Amino acid sequence: MKKTIIINFLIIFLFFLFAETSVRVLNLVELQGSDKKIYYIENGIIQNKSNSIFKVFGKKSKTDNNGFRIPNKQFSYNQNKNFTLILGDSVTFGVGVEEEESYVGILRKKKQENLLNTAIIGHNIKSYSYILEKNYKIFNKKIDKVIIFLCLNDIVSYQGVKSKKNLDNSKVEKSFIEYYLKNDFLLKVNFFLREKSAFFVLLKSVVTNPVKRHYEYMDVLYENEENLILFQSYINKIIQFSKYNNLDVEFVLLPYTYQVINNCKNELLRPQNEIKKIFASLNFKLNDYTKNFCNNVKNKDLFLPYDPVHLSKYGHQHVSNLIIEKNILDK
Numbered sequence: 001m002k003k004t005i006i007i008n009f010l011i012i013f014l015f016f017l018f019a020e021t022s023v024r025v026l027n028l029v030e031l032q033g034s035d036k037k038i039y040y041i042e043n044g045i046i047q048n049k050s051n052s053i054f055k056v057f058g059k060k061s062k063t064d065n066n067g068f069r070i071p072n073k074q075f076s077y078n079q080n081k082n083f084t085l086i087l088g089d090s091v092t093f094g095v096g097v098e099e100e101e102s103y104v105g106i107l108r109k110k111k112q113e114n115l116l117n118t119a120i121i122g123h124n125i126k127s128y129s130y131i132l133e134k135n136y137k138i139f140n141k142k143i144d145k146v147i148i149f150l151c152l153n154d155i156v157s158y159q160g161v162k163s164k165k166n167l168d169n170s171k172v173e174k175s176f177i178e179y180y181l182k183n184d185f186l187l188k189v190n191f192f193l194r195e196k197s198a199f200f201v202l203l204k205s206v207v208t209n210p211v212k213r214h215y216e217y218m219d220v221l222y223e224n225e226e227n228l229i230l231f232q233s234y235i236n237k238i239i240q241f242s243k244y245n246n247l248d249v250e251f252v253l254l255p256y257t258y259q260v261i262n263n264c265k266n267e268l269l270r271p272q273n274e275i276k277k278i279f280a281s282l283n284f285k286l287n288d289y290t291k292n293f294c295n296n297v298k299n300k301d302l303f304l305p306y307d308p309v310h311l312s313k314y315g316h317q318h319v320s321n322l323i324i325e326k327n328i329l330d331k
Contacts, residue, residue: 038063039120045130046120056121057095057310066138069117071099071108082142083114084329085135087128088149091254091311092119096304101313106320111329116143125154125234132238136245146242146249147328151309152218152256152271155231214308215258215268222271232278239284250328251279254319255290257303264294292322 035054040047048067055061064070064077077083086092086104094102094117100109104117116139118131128148136143221227235251242249253275259268272290279286293299302315311319323329 043130045127046122048120056090056093059096059098061093061099066116066135067118069093069099069102069104069119071105077114078112081114082144083116083139084145084147085132085143086115086117086119086147086149087123087131088119089123089151089154090119090121091151091309092117092149093121094119094311094316095121096307096310097313097316101316103311103316103319103323106316107323107329110320110324113329119149123154124156125150125231128154129234129237129241133241136241136247141245144246144248145329146247147323148238148249148251150251150253150275152215152222153309155218155221155227155271210306211257211261211308215256218256219268219270222274228274228278231275232281235278235284236282239282251284251286252319252323252328253286253288253290254309255293257308259290260293260299260302264290287326287328289319289322293318 035056038049038052038054040049048063048069050063050065050067052063052067053060053072060072062070062072064075092102092104094104099105102117104115104119107113108115116135118135120127123131132146238249241247253272255264255272259265262268269290272288276286276288293302296302296318298314302311302318304310304312
């Protein structure tokens with residue numbers, strides 16, 4: 001009996017070892033999560049610690065003395081040139097790819113500009129407003145260009161992992177697996193495994209369909225008038241601050257995977273339509289790249305495998321090409 005248990009345990013162990021190795025070698029998914037020790041809170045806003053080296057989605061990342069992501073190799077800014085402030089969340093940070101492969105990294109190299117990538121996992125529209133005002137003071141008016149990369153989840157009124165309590169669950173397709181989110185122990189196990197096991201990430205992705213699930217979470221939020229009003233107030237605050245300080249500001253809107261792989265059907269574009277209404281009411285330009293993503297002949301390759309929003313290397317290259325093509329960086 002004891003021998004049988006040991007043999008069965010060994011078989012199970014070897015199976016999981018083989019599965020884990022196979023998923024990593026074939027690069028079927030990326031590890032998720034990041035080292036929480038590199039974050040700190042300042043006036044309610046998440047910040048990266050300065051001069052740090054850490055891993056995000058399994059990729060080595062590095063920050064400068066302001067906590068902004070920079071290339072892992074030797075790097076310094078050109079002190080004879082002004083700066084462009086880049087605002088965004090985990091998409092703009094470039095989770096899952098090396099810094100040089102992210103659209104900020106590509107643009108940094110191609111355009112030879114001083115790009116300050118302030119993006120942090122979990123940032124939202126409130127965060128962008130705070131980061132803009134803070135760094136305009138720090139850099140003593142040497143910032144003359146601001147590019148804000150918006151994602152649909154920027155309407156979320158809190159930073160970090162999405163909370164179920166803020167959703168209308170009756171309008172979100174639910175599965176048994178989703179209920180683990182209500183259990184603190186299982187939630188901690190989930191966070192641990194997604195950072196350590198590629199096989200777990202793949203299995204979870206196949207079972208829970210995060211591409212559809214995360215889009216539906218966001219879509220629901222755009223039905224709420226209070227969310228839209230708050231979102232608009234921060235957009236307007238950023239615009240007014242930029243005008244007052246003669247800053248050239250550009251807003252770029254990026255889509256979710258579920259919208260793109262479904263060819264941007266009209267019924268999936270409510271979030272973009274609501275955001276466009278906000279910018280129209282403020283009489284301010286919005287660079288919406290949703291259709292550019294959908295019209296890409298390889299649009300299914302623009303995102304990381306099974307990921308609801310984060311871009312692949314090809315996706316980052318696509319965004320950098322659009323930025324250059326549309327002269328977004330030009331002052």
